[in-house]
Amino acid sequence: MSAWAGGEFGPGELTCRDLAEIITDYFEGALTPNDRLRFEGHLTECENCTRYVDQLRVTVEVTGRVGEESIPPAVRVELLEAFRGWAAKER
Numbered sequence: 674m675s676a677w678a679g680g681e682f683g684p685g686e687l688t689c690r691d692l693a694e695i696i697t698d699y700f701e702g703a704l705t706p707n708d709r710l711r712f713e714g715h716l717t718e719c720e721n722c723t724r725y726v727d728q729l730r731v732t733v734e735v736t737g738r739v740g741e742e743s744i745p746p747a748v749r750v751e752l753l754e755a756f757r758g759w760a761a762k763e764r
């Protein structure tokens with residue numbers, strides 16, 4: 674379900690796609706404590722997202738920041754498609 678709109682999450686857990694949408698906020702510390710808990714809760718259950726977050730964390734450590742410059746739109750689209758692929762494989 675995509676109950677998420679404009680930074681507020683509905684009840685229930687994050688999907689991989691939700692996570693991809695808010696990951697930059699996570700690294701910028703812009704998530705609310707509640708959203709952050711959901712984000713981290715998803716990571717405990719999702720190996721693919723954990724790997725992605727680890728990769729991005731390295732990028733953040735190298736560049737010192739995360740944002741539009743470190744995640745070009747094309748890469749972002751690729752990531753979202755990768756998430757879709759993972760989801761399809763798991764079902």
Ligand SMILES: [Zn+2]
Binds near residue numbers: 689692719720722
């Ligand atoms: Zn996931």
